[in-house]
Amino acid sequence: MPDALQVHAADSVAVALRPLDAGETVVLSGEHITLGQSVEQGHKLAIRAHGQGDAIVKYGLPIGRATQKIAPGDHVHSHNLVTALAGELAYGAHRSDGPATMVNSGGPLWQGYRRSDGRAATRNDIWILPTVGCVGLTAEQVARAAETRHAEAIAQGRIDGVFAFSHPHGCSQLGDDLGGTRALLAGLAANPNAAGVLLIGLGCESNQLDALLAAIPESARTKVRTLSSQGVGDEMAAAAALVDELVADASTARREPLPLSALVVGLKCGGSDGFSGLTANPLLGRFSETLAACGGTPVLTEIPEIFGAEQALLDRAVDTATFEAAAALVNRFKRYYLDQGLPVSENPSPGNIAGGITTLEEKSAGAVQKAGTAPLTSVLDYGEQATLPGLALLESPGNDAVSSTALAAAGATLVLFTTGRGTPLGFPVPTVKVASNRALSVAKPHWIDFDASRALDEGQEAADAAFLEALIGFASGQKTAAENAGQRAIAIWKKGVTL
Known part of the structure; x- marks a missing residue:
């Protein structure tokens, strides 16, 4: 080296x-x-x-x-x-149509679940989603009891588990803030990895069950059950009966060979260091190019962490409408900062700086490499589902938990998470932790799933092949380090007042 x-x-x-x-x-x-x-x-x-x-x-x-x-x-x-960053920019007109997505049915197969709406899943889970923080602990109690009752089904691989995702929101919210919470939960409920979903409400909250159910895409509603805790006598018994019904339905699903085109993969970096843009993020970028070329969908988010490097993405937009939507999203996020009286360059974090990253432009130039040169085909609002092949740009801040949750709500069934500093946290879908440097991989094998620094020693081609093989394994059911540690959580973007 x-x-x-x-x-x-x-x-x-x-x-x-x-x-x-x-x-x-x-x-x-x-x-x-x-x-x-x-x-x-x-x-x-x-x-x-x-x-x-x-x-x-x-x-x-x-x-x-x-x-x-x-x-x-x-x-x-x-x-x-x-930094030399300032505020919003007037981006030049889209010069010409970008490269079309090259759909190629080739590439390795993986073993996944084909859902009734045609989408594919990497896991066969039951998810319990509370509408409001008041019943978050109730949801966790229901999940723990269900895992005990269905331990045999889990051990036999008929389902992967029953998981509750509590959060503190859903009441004392107004307008777009409440709408964001509802959209995020609706997106999670639609994720293919959730073979069945129980929505648990309290009854008097702002985020009413009927409105949340209506926000879920119609094709996904058949797998959803609802329960208002104030509307029944014994909410634990009522929830148990609904979960048992969902488990029975989910247990009939079987893995089958599926093409790469069936994958929707979230791209995320957290705790970056000076190696992130040299090893881990380019590794994801080359995979993103492969995935998009096969007709799959890589999803990039963390909009504040592309400030200063956004032109590279805009130039890959496949048409003028996509270019304009992406440019508007970047400027909308900058305005979000400026309206709070904050500079758009309020990044990188102390950990990033200690690792060698100095400015947001530097962090962004490394971060956008996760998308490689895949053509930008769609721009998604927070909570919106990814439906097109090619690169999707998703509205979300850079916070690890918020952006990773948003990726799952957009339909990602696998999240690739690069890191130079390390983190144990995992999210609703399998979260593959990719270390940018050898020291982290050696020190934290219980956090890290792949060492991207192999590209420096073994060469890019060998590292890419090993990475693709590892991802096929994770997509096909091999558990990630975060899954083995029981690390699953969500976070919702709270951007309005609290009553």
């Missing part, structure tokens, strides 16, 4: 692949560069001189401007690099 890596020929900085000491010399593109200061692993060093105000370039894109003179070999980070 080299000492440092220049990602793109136009870059003015390189990334240290190991800790480098002041006075060491590294060779980049045939040039010998002596370090003026020590540079931590994952951090940046200048490979050419910069004047104050000059653009600093990484991934072939400007990631901010120098605040002082920077000599070749200097450490480049928050002490001498700042």
